[in-house]
Amino acid sequence: MTRRLLALALLGFAASAQAYCIHNHLRDRVVHVQQDLHKERLREDRTLDVRLRPGKRHCCRNLDCNPGGRSESLVTLYVRVLGDPDLTCAIEGTDTIKVTGDGTVRIMRNPRYPRSAAPYIVRIRSGQKDLTGPRGLPCLAPKKGTP
Numbered sequence: 001m002t003r004r005l006l007a008l009a010l011l012g013f014a015a016s017a018q019a020y021c022i023h024n025h026l027r028d029r030v031v032h033v034q035q036d037l038h039k040e041r042l043r044e045d046r047t048l049d050v051r052l053r054p055g056k057r058h059c060c061r062n063l064d065c066n067p068g069g070r071s072e073s074l075v076t077l078y079v080r081v082l083g084d085p086d087l088t089c090a091i092e093g094t095d096t097i098k099v100t101g102d103g104t105v106r107i108m109r110n111p112r113y114p115r116s117a118a119p120y121i122v123r124i125r126s127g128q129k130d131l132t133g134p135r136g137l138p139c140l141a142p143k144k145g146t147p
Helices: 002-015 041-046
Strands: 020-024 031-035 049-052 057-060 074-081 087-089 097-100 103-109 120-126 137-140
Touching: 020 031, 020 049, 049 057, 074 103, 087 120, 097 103, 097 120
Parallel strands: 020 103
Antiparallel strands: 020 057, 031 049, 031 074, 074 087, 074 097, 087 137, 103 120, 120 137
């Protein structure tokens, strides 16, 4: 009886893990999203690694994608717009973005392009709050001379 109660409690906790979603709003490019490695080695082979075709989305609803399981947990992602050239979407000075357990990541065309150097941007929301400001995070080609 105790084992059954423990199993039900664990299932309830796993089901309550907060979900974040990634949306590819681009019409002509595939987006590759990969999660940074888990701190827990037992989950390393179950991290998020997905390619989203144009117009598709992927939501992560388990403790593998959101190890903290809570809405305020932070998850680090690598976001690449595939094509010629491949573009990296990131916070300036890094090659990653962060999303909360209940957040939304949207990859879209930059409405300021061609005045801006970035043809695409990433918008990140947490709950009802936009975390990327009015311009979003840019998707740019790697600088020449960097690996």
